[in-house]
Amino acid sequence: MKRSTILSTLAIALMSAVSPVAAADIVFGGSAPMSGAQAEFGQSQIDGAQLFFDQLNEKGGIKGNKVVFRPLDDRADPRQGTLVAQQFCDAPEVIGVIAHMNSGVTLPALDIYSACEMPQVVPATNPKLMEMGYKTVVRPVANDFKQGALPAKHVSGKLGLKNAVLVHDKTVFGQGIAGVFKENFEKGGGKIAGTFGVNPDDVDFSALIAGIKRENPDVIYMGAGMPQLALFLKQMREQQVNAQFIGPDIGFTVDLIKQASPAFAEGALLTFQLPPYDSSPELVDFTNRHQARFGRPPGPYAALGYVNAQVIAAAAEKAKTFDRDGVLAELHGVKANTLLGPVAFDEKGENVTAPVYLYVVKNGKFELVKE
Amino acid sequence: MLDYLLQQVIFALAIGAIYGLIALGYTMVYGVMRLINFAHGEFFMLGPYLFTFTMAALLALGGLPPLVDTIVAIVVSFVAIGVLGIAVERFAYRPLRAYGRLAPMLSALGMSIVLQNAIRVTVGPQPVHFPAIVPNSPIEMLGGMVTTTQLGILAAAVVLMAGLTAFVNGTRIGIWIRAASESWTTSSLLGIRVNRAVSLIFFIGPGLGAMAGIMYASYYGIMQPTMGSAVGLKAFTAAILGGIGSIPGAMLGGFLLGAIEVFGTAFLPIVSGGAVGTEYRDVFAFAVLILVLLFKPAGLLGETVTEETVVAKKDY
Structure with missing residues (x-):
């Protein structure tokens, strides 16, 4: 008993040494596969969100509070995903998450996030995820x-x-x-x-x-x-x-x-779900900033990661208190003009205007099919 | 309808040849050691990876025509995987021989996980493109269509299988293998070095597996770390279907499993009038396997239970 107390004190001391979080910082969690076969997709989402939060901090953060983004790897594995969800829930400073990329990983994690009243922006696309009656979720991306x-x-x-x-x-x-x-x-x-x-x-x-x-x-x-x-x-x-x-x-x-x-x-x-990166001046600008920040062009889901970060930040911006309840109260009412167009949510938490794009392979490259 | 049938026979032969080549490795090891070598699928997977590295190294050195490069890379893959097979037997199976049959089997399972994860960590888990070794051009034949890759696979498999049969039945070293598989104790009493026969089997089996791996990757255009466990299970099934321990049985089992799978995909919906779809392929394939085993428990060409196998059962 005594030993475990010492151990947990040690663990807490270690954890706070690793991630120094000042009392006033706002922490958001993010999770996607950052290793394994789908890392290309997952890492691009994390990068996109990181880019947005960096920019937000340059402009002074949310009401003068610095924003910290904490990405964790779920390896596209439902078992790992539930562990990550529990980790975010157990960290009281985390007041919102962007998770997860895979529908199969999101499904079992939904219940955990909902139980700790965690505001959640969902990047996964299975239609059923939003029909299970959870009140803690919104989804800016188009469903299947x-x-x-x-x-x-x-x-x-x-x-x-x-x-x-x-x-x-x-x-x-x-x-x-x-x-x-x-x-x-x-x-x-x-x-x-x-x-x-x-x-x-x-x-x-x-x-x-x-x-x-x-x-x-x-x-x-x-x-x-x-x-x-x-x-x-x-x-x-x-x-x-x-x-x-x-x-x-x-x-x-x-x-x-x-x-x-x-x-x-x-x-x-x-x-x-995303337009090509040269299809609007905002996206071209985004591409350049991504290149400058990470030294590589944005991956397939980078702009989506950016938009998801915009949504959770918009909810926090309006929140009366910087805790989960405060952000949750504003989450469904978010109306934002994002990098990929306007976002507003219906009663299920689905984006009412989420677009989907059709691409054709031409000369070994993907080209947008114009309607 | 006839050309459709012919077309499907070609597909069945191509995939069946690959199953058969891998099944040989399972069956030879089982024949001599009564051990199911679960790591065998990983040798199959390592083949194309090693081939790719050797090709890249040869190309970097330069100076050789591409055909010579390819042949050298194939030979290097066969020999290197064969030597790896010997090493696995020597260090992971042989020390456990005295401890019944469960211990080496678990060791084989562990070996499979080790090899698969080694590739997963060093090369990466994603599927990698594998270039076609022979140019892939279609040939019209009797109303069906066969590609040069399919012909190449079939030819190579038949040559390897014929070569193995001639080697085992016609040479002095082949006699060791057959003697060891008939009775371990008697052959060692007669002065046959059984351990040499075992090493030889662990050279030939994984080597053939690696060849099958290269054919497989070249046929489908990709290789990935998990392919060994997926295809290995099928080949193991083929070995049992044909009668595990029997070399012609493994070949027959391979072609038969290929045929059953293709039949399940191509003809099941037609025969059943659309009631049973292609998604029932595996249900059908494994139901056939169970039926065969019910009527012939030792497999199609397997030996019926002899005194020797009864004695082996005491090991449990």
């Missing part, structure tokens, strides 16, 4: 309903393609988003010739593709992860299936083009 709907409208309307095949990896994400695509594609007058399930870790789709070839579709929508999207695309082009290929945000990475090879990736459509 929008992500599945946009390409369905595009191919059935603008491109006039009417015969689609769905492939999904039987996960909540893959199957869900393929279902949304189907609904919208059929609304646009299209027909689904077949739906095929694969395993999330499959690498050989050749037998399946030979079967799909017989259906002679002009659109193939695939709700799956990486590298499966790239492998499927490569193998279908190898079998000379020339249907329009569409994939979700996970495929929005140069790895898709590299692993499928640029020639085979040409013309593939992918949805993503």
Whole structure:
């Protein structure tokens, strides 16, 4: 008993030595995969948020209080995510979090954040996350309903393609988003010739593709992860299936083009929640500042990290007291003009105007498809 | 319909050849040592990684034509992974031989985790692009389409399997291996150095696994640290299906598993009139495995229970 008291005193002393937090500082937590296969996406969010908080501090912080951003790695692992959530909850100085990037990690963590009344800005995109009745969450980013709907409208309307095949990896994400695509594609007058399930870790789709070839579709929508999207695309082009290929945000990475090879990736459509970094003067400015601060151009989700930080800071700005209750009271009412356009939340906490963008692979690069 | 069937047969042969090559490693080790070498999948995974490093080093040195570079890199991968296999047996399995069959099996599981995480930490967990070794161009054949990569895989696998069969059945060293697998004690009493046979098996098995890994990575265009555990499990299944301990059984099991998987994907929806979709592929494949084992517990070409295997059971 005595020993554990000494130990915990030591631990507290150590912790305060590592992160010196003055009483008046405002601390926000952030969590995303910063190591592992998805580190490119996760780290970019953390960098974007850090950039915003740095800028805020240069302008004098929030009402004269310095803002401290505390990022923790969740490794895209639900078990690690719940540990991180508990860590933030147990630190009384943390009065808001931006977490987590993956829907599967966010789901079990929601309950923990909600139990300690932690204001939470969610970067994950599964529609169900906002329908579970938690009052502590808002989401500035577009959910998967929008992500599945946009390409369905595009191919059935603008491109006039009417015969689609769905492939999904039987996960909540893959199957869900393929279902949304189907609904919208059929609304646009299209027909689904077949739906095929694969395993999330499959690498050989050749037998399946030979079967799909017989259906002679002009659109193939695939709700799956990486590298499966790239492998499927490569193998279908190898079998000379020339249907329009569409994939979700996970495929929005140069790895898709590299692993499928640029020639085979040409013309593939992918949805993503962010516009290109050269599409507005604000984003160009953001890119330059990111380059100056970190010595590299912003990663795929950097601007989203920045926007999420803007939202939590806006709530703190209006808060009457700098604690969780104070920020929480203002969170749902936030109306801000962010880097990616206006943000305002409905009663569920979803952003009412969150956009989704469609990209096409052209000459080995992603290019925005203009509506 | 016939061209569709033919096309699917080609796919089944290509993936089946790879399963078969890996299954050989499981079956040879089991045949002699009655040990399931769980680390075998990792040798399969290490193959393409080592190949890539050797290629990069050779290219950096320069001076050789690309074809020679490739051949050298393939030989280096085979030999280096083979030597690693010998080392793993010598240091992780042999000292545990006296402690029954569970201890070496756990040691093999540990070895698998060690090797996989070593690559995960040093090279990184993300899938890496692997360039095609032979140029990948499609050839129209009898209404189906076959790529040069598929032909290359099939040819290489058949050559390796034929070579192994000739080696085991036709050479003096091959006799050691067969003798050791028939009866460990008797062959050592007859003056055969069983440990040499074991080392040889741990050279050939992982070497063949590495070859299969290079073919696999070149076929699909990627390699990743987890591929060993995913494909290794399939190959292990193939070895059991064919009859673990039997070399022709492993080859047969590999091709059979490839065929069952392709059938499950390509024909199950057609045969069942759309009621059973492609997502039931694994349910179907493993149901077939269970059925085979129910009727032939030793696998298709496996030896039926002999006195020797009964004796081995005492080890538990």
